[in-house]
Amino acid sequence: MLNKLRRFITPLAIEQRTVDLVGTQVTYTLKRTSRRRSIGLRIDNHGLTVNMPLRASEKWLHDVLQDKAHWVVKKLENWQAKKPISPQWRDGQSIFFIGEALTLRVVISLFSTPPLLQGAQLFVHVTDNANEALIEQAVTQWYQGEAKKLFNERVAHYTPLMDVAPRMVKLSSTRTQWGSCTTRGDVRLNWQLIKMPLRLMDYVVVHELAHLIEMNHSAAFWQVVEIACPDYAKRRSELKQWQISPS
Structure with missing residues (x-):
């Protein structure tokens, strides 16, 4: 029974990293999972998330990030520009x-x-x-x-x-x-x-x-x-x- 359950468990490793992309320091979330066969990049209001195969090499990750560097920085800037600004609750506002x-x-x-x-x-x-x-x-x-x-x-x-x-x-x-x-x-x-x-x-x-x-x-x-x-x-x-x- 235990062996059957193990088949449905998907190993997942998550960590926070920082990388230099075209002169910009970018903090991102790295998720490793056995379900993936390729490296995927997603940018949303939480920032950059990189999903990659569990045993993918660091060189592969580095090459993908550098290849997409301009795209990543531009997308992050666009998200930052669209991010709502919290109002100031004070007299005269x-x-x-x-x-x-x-x-x-x-x-x-x-x-x-x-x-x-x-x-x-x-x-x-x-x-x-x-x-x-x-x-x-x-x-x-x-x-x-x-x-x-x-x-x-x-x-x-x-x-x-x-x-x-x-x-x-x-x-x-x-x-x-x-x-x-x-x-x-x-x-x-x-x-x-x-x-x-x-x-x-x-x-x-x-x-x-x-x-x-x-x-x-x-x-x-x-x-x-x-x-x-x-x-x-x-x-x-x-x-x-x-x-x-x-x-």
Whole structure:
């Protein structure tokens, strides 16, 4: 029995390394596995990951890295440029709400009260104006409350036009998706959509509601989207300029 189990165990060795690639010091994750027959390079928000056969030589690894050096450095620079910048939670900071810039006003108060929007300023009352985590929490809760109300309004606007009926609409906090739809009819919308212009928010709403008819991204799916959002391609392109904040 033990010998049978060993057949299903895939040896895996993982280590962190640093290499000089065209004058740039690059830290990468090296994964050795008996399942691979070649060396593969992957670059994502975690950096460079190199997957290679368990008993591959160091020379082979070195040659592959040097051969792909320019590609690796360029890709890492692109990922770094796209990486969202964490906002600073302090008085005078600019934040976005429905596509418009607001000025964050942090006010010291004995009691924490809900933020108040006045014109282009959002007043946040906290007990400690130097505590950025406290300010972030207050703003995030306000964002989520506003998002819940507006999302329900936009869904109510589009459901009769598209002849769909979601089972429920929920807020999402994922850092990888603006929205999703389950086969049960649950529509989830990322609360950070509240930061972007209404036309882009509407595109995401229409996109997810369309999945209630076509649970795929086929030509038929995009035809459904186009009925409610004729310029969806333009909005889809604009949406790519927005990023989900790491906060």
